[in-house]
Amino acid sequence: MSIENLPLTRQFRENELLTQIEKMYRDIAARINQNLGLSGSVTWNPGNIVNGANDSTTVTVKGAALGDYAIASFSLDVQDLQLTADVTAADTATVILSNTTGGAINLASGTVRVKVFKR
DSSP states (O other), rough: OTTHHHHHHHHHHHHHHHHHHHHHHHHHHHHHHHHEEEEEEEEEEEEEETOOOOEEEEEOOOOOOOEEEEEEESSSSSTTTTEOOOOOOETTTEEEEEESSSEEEEOOEEEEEEEEEOO
């Protein structure tokens, strides 16, 4: 190996190392996002839900895909209503409030949040 090639070889090794570090960073970021989940939220006023009925809304969750796991929370007491979430399309979760309490319940407007975990 000639002396003239030493700086080029060193530069090549440094570039290769940087490429590997960038790949590791992307892999770590993807795993962190997978473990922490994806999230979205929207203001929702479900209104009056009579016994046996439900109301629903959609929440945009970037990166969500069919088959992913979804959970929802609401910023107000849901007063024994059942709150569920499912990924129903790419980047979209549907949140449903179901009433099986025996009477009508009228919730005020609040924030619904959805967390999606990749399968």
